[in-house]
Amino acid sequence: MKLNINFNILLVVLLVLLRCNSIESSSADSGSDEGQFPQSIKLSVTGKSNEMLVSWFTNNQIGNSFVQYSLSVANLVKYGAGSKKGVVTVNGKSEKFSTWTGYSNAVVLSGLEPMTTYYYQCGGSTSLILSEISSFTTSNFSTDGSYSNHVTPFTIAVYGDMGYGGGYNNTVKVLQDNLPQYAMIIHVGDIAYADYDKVEQGNQTIWNDFLQSIQSVTSKLPYMTTPGNHDVFYSFTAYQTTFNMPGSSSMPWYSFDYNGVHFLSFSTESDLAPFTQQYQWIKSDLESHRKQNPSGWIIAYAHRPYYCSTNVDWCRKQTLRALIESTIGELFQTYNVDLYLAGHSHAAELTLPTYKQTPIGSFENPGATIHLTLGAAGNQEGLDYNYVEPAPLWSSFRVSELGFGQFHIYNSTHILWQFITDKDTVLDEKWIVKGYFD
Numbered sequence: 105m106k107l108n109i110n111f112n113i114l115l116v117v118l119l120v121l122l123r124c125n126s127i128e129s130s131s132a133d134s135g136s137d138e139g140q141f142p143q144s145i146k147l148s149v150t151g152k153s154n155e156m157l158v159s160w161f162t163n164n165q166i167g168n169s170f171v172q173y174s175l176s177v178a179n180l181v182k183y184g185a186g187s188k189k190g191v192v193t194v195n196g197k198s199e200k201f202s203t204w205t206g207y208s209n210a211v212v213l214s215g216l217e218p219m220t221t222y223y224y225q226c227g228g229s230t231s232l233i234l235s236e237i238s239s240f241t242t243s244n245f246s247t248d249g250s251y252s253n254h255v256t257p258f259t260i261a262v263y264g265d266m267g268y269g270g271g272y273n274n275t276v277k278v279l280q281d282n283l284p285q286y287a288m289i290i291h292v293g294d295i296a297y298a299d300y301d302k303v304e305q306g307n308q309t310i311w312n313d314f315l316q317s318i319q320s321v322t323s324k325l326p327y328m329t330t331p332g333n334h335d336v337f338y339s340f341t342a343y344q345t346t347f348n349m350p351g352s353s354s355m356p357w358y359s360f361d362y363n364g365v366h367f368l369s370f371s372t373e374s375d376l377a378p379f380t381q382q383y384q385w386i387k388s389d390l391e392s393h394r395k396q397n398p399s400g401w402i403i404a405y406a407h408r409p410y411y412c413s414t415n416v417d418w419c420r421k422q423t424l425r426a427l428i429e430s431t432i433g434e435l436f437q438t439y440n441v442d443l444y445l446a447g448h449s450h451a452a453e454l455t456l457p458t459y460k461q462t463p464i465g466s467f468e469n470p471g472a473t474i475h476l477t478l479g480a481a482g483n484q485e486g487l488d489y490n491y492v493e494p495a496p497l498w499s500s501f502r503v504s505e506l507g508f509g510q511f512h513i514y515n516s517t518h519i520l521w522q523f524i525t526d527k528d529t530v531l532d533e534k535w536i537v538k539g540y541f542d
Contacts, residue, residue, distance in 0.1 A: 137231075137232065137233055139163035140165075140166045140230075140231035142160040142161075142227070142233070143312065143316050144160055144315035144319055144346075145323040146323065147240055147327060149350065149362065151360055152214070153245035154215060154217075156213045156242065157348050158171050158196075158211050159211075159348045161312060161346070162206060165198065166207070166227070166228020166230055167198075167229035167231065168195050168196075168228065169195070169210065169211055169226070170196065170229065171226055171227075172224065172227070172234075173191070173223060173224035174192065176223065177239075179191050180224075180225060180237055194211050194214075195211065196210050196212065197211075201345055204311075210348045216242050217242065217247070218245045218247065219242060219244050221239055222240060222242070223237055223238070224238060224239070239324060243256070243258070251396060251397075252364060253399075254516075257363075258512075259286055259511065260286060260288045260511050261279060261286050262289070262290045262291075262292065262445050262478050262508060262509040262511065263291060263478050263481035263507075264291060264292035264293050264407060264446065264447020264448065265448065265450055265483045266295065266482055267334070267483035269297070269310070270486075271483075271506055275482050275506055275526045276317070276318055276320075276321065278528045279508070283324060288327075289322075289327050290405055290445065291328070292479075293330050293332025293372075293373075294332035295335050295343075296310055296314035296315065296335070298310040298311040298334070311346070328349065328367070329347045329349065330370070331356050331407065332447065332448065340356050349369070355382070355385075356371040356373070356374060364400065365400065365402075366393050368386065368389060370432070372406045372407045372446075378431055386432065390402070390439035394439050399516075399540070401519070401538065402443075403441075403445065403511075407447055409425075409444075410426075410428040410444075410475070411458055411477075412446075412451075412475075413491055413495060413499050414451050414488040414491055414502075420492065429460075433459070433473075436473045440541050441473050442539065443473065443475075443511075443519075444474070444475045444476070446476070446479075447477065448479050449477050449488055450483065451491075451503065451504045452476075452480050452504075452509070452523050452532075453476070453503075454476050454500045454521065454523075455498045457470035457472040457539060458474075459471070459472035459541075461498065462498070465539060467534050467537065468535075469537065469539060471539060471541055478509045480508075482506050487504045488504060489504045501523070505523075506526040507525040507531070508523075508524055518537060518538070
């Protein structure tokens with residue numbers, strides 16, 4: 105009898121241990137699954153009009169990253185990856201972060217048709233998890249691959265200095281509510297403010313949390329970025345591993361054409377002296393484009409402005425600001441760059457067409473580049489409320505309100521600029537006519 109009791113006790117203990125082991129295995133598997141879940145899904149254009157790049161983050165490896173896409177949501181739901189029934193599957197790359205944990209995954213979708221809506225999901229060859237279905241719409245472009253300077257009307261939203269933990273939620277909500285009207289979003293640096301814990305390589309948790317919080321925007325529109333001073337940390341590694349912009353993956357500058365407009369992004373966190381690689385690239389890009397399209401729109405963007413009038417040190421007396429003005433400013437005047445979009449100063453400001461601190465022409469007949477500072481998206485440092493007084497002659501509009509810039513490129517001669525507040529009201533608007541500089 106005693107032997108039977110001991111045997112029963114032993115059997116119960118063994119069953120409990122087996123059950124615990126099963127729970128631990130299940131938890132481990134669950135953790136692995138969660139680690140393979142696609143996060144922070146982002147779109148970006150490439151150097152080719154018939155392509156779209158999809159990128160996302162996973163905590164764990166997923167084998168070969170892939171995107172499956174279709175012209176129909178029903179096809180994705182019904183058939184899925186590997187099917188030939190209206191679903192295309194494209195493999196990509198998966199890159200381990202060198203300074204952080206996790207993996208950056210990227211897939212280029214090519215051979216897309218113009219002005220077409222595609223539905224897609226992200227996944228991996230060793231993962232059973234797919235992202236939710238999202239969608240994007242391509243731009244208008246020539247199907248034979250030839251360059252076209254024809255402007256198809258489109259609207260973009262532009263802002264900088266957003267960051268996790270600040271007052272950015274209402275700004276994002278306005279973007280979400282109006283998402284169908286936008287073709288693209290440009291974030292002019294200071295993206296997540298992930299450097300505030302003074303960790304040399306930045307805070308990955310803040311970085312990931314911010315990108316996940318705006319996924320409803322970044323997964324539906326090309327989200328084009330440029331690095332700010334709060335993004336580079338010890339180096340550009342985390343920024344460039346996260347954001348797959350056109351051009352060389354080792355250089356934080358690039359250009360692309362969209363619906364007949366040339367966009368040029370450069371880094372104010374890198375050297376801009378005339379003998380540097382970046383300066384020479386900017387000069388070469390502008391010169392080449394102007395030979396191809398002497399009269400088309402060129403919109404440039406980077407993080408730091410060189411015309412701004414808030415009372416922060418950068419706007420008042422920084423010698424580096426003057427260096428940008430004397431180098432890049434000369435290139436902009438020579439090659440007829442129409443708009444320069446920046447952030448850094450936590451306010452919104454629009455200048456008259458300005459060259460060498462002097463207004464030249466008007467919005468109806470610009471004789472120089474028009475500058476816009478758009479650093480009021482809602483970062484944790486707050487807005488800049490103090491301004492240089494009296495306002496410089498070149499300053500047309502300045503305000504300390506949360507919001508972003510909106511640009512409706514109407515045709516080859518007219519752009520409508522608006523400042524949209526985080527309450528979805530228009531505080532300023534101007535029609536900008538295409539100018540031709542002497």
